[in-house]
Amino acid sequence: GENVEQHPSTLSVQEGDSAVIKCTYSDSASNYFPWYKQELGKRPQLIIDIRSNVGEKKDQRIAVTLNKTAKHFSLHITETQPEDSAVYFCAAFGTYKYIFGTGTRLKVLA
Amino acid sequence: DTAVSQTPKYLVTQMGNDKSIKCEQNLGHDTMYWYKQDSKKFLKIMFSYNNKELIINETVPNRFSPKSPDKAHLNLHINSLELGDSAVYFCASSQDYGGSKTQYFGPGTRLLVL
Numbered sequence: 230g231e232n233v234e235q236h237p238s239t240l241s242v243q244e245g246d247s248a249v250i251k252c253t254y255s256d257s258a259s260n261y262f263p264w265y266k267q268e269l270g271k272r273p274q275l276i277i278d279i280r281s282n283v284g285e286k287k288d289q290r291i292a293v294t295l296n297k298t299a300k301h302f303s304l305h306i307t308e309t310q311p312e313d314s315a316v317y318f319c320a321a322f323g324t325y326k327y328i329f330g331t332g333t334r335l336k337v338l339a
Numbered sequence: 340d341t342a343v344s345q346t347p348k349y350l351v352t353q354m355g356n357d358k359s360i361k362c363e364q365n366l367g368h369d370t371m372y373w374y375k376q377d378s379k380k381f382l383k384i385m386f387s388y389n390n391k392e393l394i395i396n397e398t399v400p401n402r403f404s405p406k407s408p409d410k411a412h413l414n415l416h417i418n419s420l421e422l423g424d425s426a427v428y429f430c431a432s433s434q435d436y437g438g439s440k441t442q443y444f445g446p447g448t449r450l451l452v453l
Binding site: 260261263267271272273274275278280316318322325326327328329331332334 | 372379380381382383384387394395397429436439440441442443444445446447
């Protein structure tokens, strides 16, 4: 069945460093790849997304890259800040539904 | 203005009881979803409705029954609650189910079955 693998499961970085989270999807029909940030006790919130006809998208300190051939997509956060600490989920939209990755707990150490 | 709202926020109940969670969206979206997030934070889709019609039913026990009285509401009724049902349940909505549409999540309902 459809699957999205996400790595790493936990990531600790020093404030100001970069963080990279990687996802791999299995459904070739997937055409939309959002990333969500979930703070403790809160709802997942969309932070950036990318469509299958685009290879890269950037929004200030956040960027996402997509390699359709390899079925990989990645989230890049530069100049990390303590408020970036949260759980990040990737997702892939395939046939009528979103499949979520297993989440990455990012800790930014001050 | 709350885009996607859920009630209740917390639900503590005994095994075997029946409970309902309500969800409403004021975004004018056609598609609504229920997700379960377990203690390990895995987000798994349970159901999806488009304009009151069931689109996705993801191998969820029959004890879970969604109901969509209109496209702005999607409620979840759970019969004979079990310990393993303890989780956070998120409602979400999107413009339609055709893809490339942002999903907006509700605040979640934390269910604890004792």
